[in-house]
Amino acid sequence: MNIEAIRALIRNDLRIYATDRRAIIIGILVPILIAAFFGYVFGGNGSAEPGRIPVALVDEDQSAVSRAIAADLEQDPLLAVQMLDRSQAAARVRAGKIQVAVVLPKNFAAEALRALLEGAAMPQVELMVDPSQAMSGRIVEGLLVQHGMREITRVAFTESAPMGLRGGLRVPYTLATTKITSAQHVPYNGYAHSFAGMTTQFILFAGIDAGVMLLLARERGIWQRLRSAPLRKSEFLLARSIATTLISLFQFALIYAAAILLFRVRIGGSVLGFAAVAVGLCLLNATFGLMLASIGRSPAATRGIAVLATLLLVMVGGAWVPSFVFPKWLQQASLAVPTRWAVDGLDAMTWRGLGLDAALGPVAVLGGSALLCLAVAIWRFRWEE
Numbered sequence: 001m002n003i004e005a006i007r008a009l010i011r012n013d014l015r016i017y018a019t020d021r022r023a024i025i026i027g028i029l030v031p032i033l034i035a036a037f038f039g040y041v042f043g044g045n046g047s048a049e050p051g052r053i054p055v056a057l058v059d060e061d062q063s064a065v066s067r068a069i070a071a072d073l074e075q076d077p078l079l080a081v082q083m084l085d086r087s088q089a090a091a092r093v094r095a096g097k098i099q100v101a102v103v104l105p106k107n108f109a110a111e112a113l114r115a116l117l118e119g120a121a122m123p124q125v126e127l128m129v130d131p132s133q134a135m136s137g138r139i140v141e142g143l144l145v146q147h148g149m150r151e152i153t154r155v156a157f158t159e160s161a162p163m164g165l166r167g168g169l170r171v172p173y174t175l176a177t178t179k180i181t182s183a184q185h186v187p188y189n190g191y192a193h194s195f196a197g198m199t200t201q202f203i204l205f206a207g208i209d210a211g212v213m214l215l216l217a218r219e220r221g222i223w224q225r226l227r228s229a230p231l232r233k234s235e236f237l238l239a240r241s242i243a244t245t246l247i248s249l250f251q252f253a254l255i256y257a258a259a260i261l262l263f264r265v266r267i268g269g270s271v272l273g274f275a276a277v278a279v280g281l282c283l284l285n286a287t288f289g290l291m292l293a294s295i296g297r298s299p300a301a302t303r304g305i306a307v308l309a310t311l312l313l314v315m316v317g318g319a320w321v322p323s324f325v326f327p328k329w330l331q332q333a334s335l336a337v338p339t340r341w342a343v344d345g346l347d348a349m350t351w352r353g354l355g356l357d358a359a360l361g362p363v364a365v366l367g368g369s370a371l372l373c374l375a376v377a378i379w380r381f382r383w384e385e
Contacts, residue, residue, distance in 0.1 A: 053078060053139060054099050055082070055099065055102065056084045056092060056093070056128075057070050057082070057083055057084070057101075057104070058083075058089050058103040060104060063108065063109035063110070064109070065108070065109035065112070066104045069104065069144075069148055072147035072151065073144070076147070078143065089101035089128060090128055090180060093130050095348075095352070098130070099136040099140075101127070101129075102125065102140065102144060108173070109152070112148075112173050113152065113155065113156055116152060122172055122173045122174050123174075124174045124175070124176050125175050125176070127141060127178065129179055129180065130179075131181065132351070141175060181353050188351050189265055189350075189351055191259060192259070192346075195255065195265055195350075196347050197319030197343050199256070200319055200342045200343055203281060203285045204313065205307075206248055207289035210289040210290070211288075211290055212306070215293055215298065237377055237381060245283050245285070248285045249279065265350060265351075266350065267349060269355060269359075270349060270358075271349075272356055273356040273358065273363075274346070274359070277359050277362050277363060280342070280363045280366030280367050281342045281366055283366065284342075284370040286370070290381070291373040292309070294376065313338070313339045317338075319339060338369040341366060342362060345359055345362030
């Protein structure tokens with residue numbers, strides 16, 4: 001065995017690795033940031049205020065018991081409760097603004113007390129649940145049992161005449177869970193949400209390659225031929241943006257064709273709105289790649305920075321983890337991230353089944369972000385050698 005040759009190869013590989021300091025920093029920084037993000041979101045050292053589940057409470061009973069249950073739920077550290085009427089609650093669940101709505105029906109308290117004390121028929125409490133947040137529904141169901149039983153039994157044993165429990169000690173009401181989507185004939189499909197998040201992520205990764213290609217052209221001496229075309233810098237960058245957008249749209253179309261044909265994802269809302277969100281996302285992808293190329297110095301360094309920036313956009317945008325589990329401040333901050341709007345817009349046009357108006361906000365944010373990226377690219381791009 002040639003030990004000296006092996007040592008020489010090892011030293012050479014280590015030397016090459018050590019010379020690319022940016023790659024070293026990115027390789028260490030990326031896992032640190034991702035680990036710190038998930039650790040912070042899921043509790044950290046306990047110093048951050050945890051995200052609360054947005055819940056609507058519809059009190060159609062307006063009794064002392066129902067008001068006491070509402071007060072208990074409002075004080076629960078896991079919930080952010082809003083008092084709404086039935087139509088408002090259903091609309092907010094449908095739009096994804098609320099994860100769960102609890103409806104306490106008229107005569108709830110009286111019927112629950114009779115069910116507990118006399119074994120009479122139990123009232124039915126309705127849970128309207130965002131089907132993409134099934135875990136939230138189960139958490140709210142458990143908390144409702146906890147607080148509901150406490151208030152009902154308190155009244156039963158302190159304000160009612162003492163008597164045996166004919167029905168046994170049990171929850172004196174039933175729960176009816178309804179999954180809320182706008183298009184009732186289109187059931188919730190979990191693949192729709194995952195395709196929205198992963199398509200957003202990998203479309204942005206494709207934009208990185210488009211930006212790095214410009215830097216490679218400069219590095220490999222192809223730039224002179226590109227500059228020989230009778231175009232100004234802004235026209236050249238605009239052409240590259242449009243070409244990258246068209247390529248991204250092709251990629252987007254194939255991904256969603258597979259989602260529709262293989263996984264039964266359906267566009268339950270506006271087809272025009274879905275197309276508009278897709279165009280907005282692909283425009284953002286193209287201009288984001290150009291912006292990174294305009295501020296990058298070398299292909300390797302730019303790719304590392306671009307991957308880091310894309311991962312941060314995707315994480316904060318809720319493509320990996322639902323944004324409702326974020327700390328409160330991060331939930332608000334995520335609204336400034338275009339990827340949050342892209343994922344929400346695709347959700348709205350597919351399984352939520354919302355109309356064209358629900359696509360206007362995402363399209364405006366994606367389009368505005370694309371224009372900002374293009375402006376920075378035009379400003380910073382080095383046209384001359």
